[in-house]
Amino acid sequence: MTTADKKQIIDALEDYLSEHGFSANEFCKKNAINASYISNLRNGDYSYNAGAGKIVEIADKFFKQIADAIGLSLEKVYWNTVPTAQLKRILTTLEDAQSYGYTNVIIGETGCGKSYAAQLFADANPKDFFLITVGQSDNLGDLIDKVVDKLKLSDVPRSKIAKLRAVNKEMKKMKMDGLKPVLCFDEAEYMKQPALCAMKELYDGLNGYCAIQMIGTDQLVKKIDGMKKRNKDGIPQLYRRIKFGIRVLPSIDRTFKQFLNDVDRGLQRFLQDNCDNYGELHDVLVPAMREADRTGEALNENFVRKILNMPIY
DSSP states (O other): OOHHHHHHHHHHHHHHHHHHTOOHHHHHHHHTOOHHHHHHHHTTOOEEEOSTTOEEEOOHHHHHHHHHHHTOOOSOOOOOOOOOHHHHHHHHHHHHHHHHOOOEEEEOOTTSSHHHHHHHHHHHOTTTEEEEEOOTTOOHHHHHHHHHHHTTOOSOOSSHHHHHHHHHHHHHHHHHTTOOOEEEEETGGGOOHHHHHHHHHHHHHHTTTOEEEEEEOHHHHHHHHHHHHTTOTTHHHHHHHHGGGEEEOOOOOTTOTTTOTTSOHHHHHHHHHHOOSHHHHHHHHHHHHHHHHHHOOOOSHHHHHHHTTOOOO
16 A cells, blocks of 8 residues: 555545544544554554554554545445435435434335445444344344444443343433434344344334334335234334334336446346346446456456356357
8 A cells, every 4th residue: 555545544534533523532433443543643653663662564454444434445436326216215214314313114125225325324424323234143132232332332231121221321322412323224124023022122212312224125014014913022013113104115227227328238238138136237247347447358248248157149
């Protein structure tokens, strides 16, 4: 990494701290970055005292860690943000939730950009928007631990109830400090019944203090509806709280016209025929674009077929 790259990162860090109202210590705690390194770097010193009079250069990986934390890319960007109908609807819903404390369930097709949009919003609101990704194998304890970790809470008791109380306390403190906290659970279709019931508990404890967002596919609504019909414990109560906050995203435009303005016509047709959603479009185009830059070859249908090991016509 060049000295110019390092200076660009530190200059961007200063802008980031100012824009989002972070102190250096808050930034370091949130992103698990060595605070003494940050202090040196902000003072123009790219080294640190390793003891016994030994001065050592701060490794490039720490500059990369800072760049990642502030969303700065030093490499060519191959996938730019496209204002799809789904992206705009998600961002608007999250903005309203943050402003007014709404609880919403955002439902959209696989690959329509739900996670991408949520991460964009998280990057733009690093102080009080907390994005938690639900895993397929997560139980209630795992999910609560993810929330505790995201909030950087320490010395939290081991019981689930105590942890939920600690989360509630932290959210209320943020609200009293003038922030607008949001807990957002992505891929929420993977939530099991105990986790869904915990959403009801969070809602009751945080109503007026913290917005709760659940993002997932229609599997989430079908799961909740099925449990409600079977009168599963806690689910009718959860449904009552989210019923009027369900937001269904528009369908994917499978012509991909917003993405393909500068793409060869033959390749456009190939992508339209073979990609079902924006995620698949990304997974085909980005590696192909990188390889085209590396080899100097034209980005067309045959080139992409070659990359994908498909027959060339």
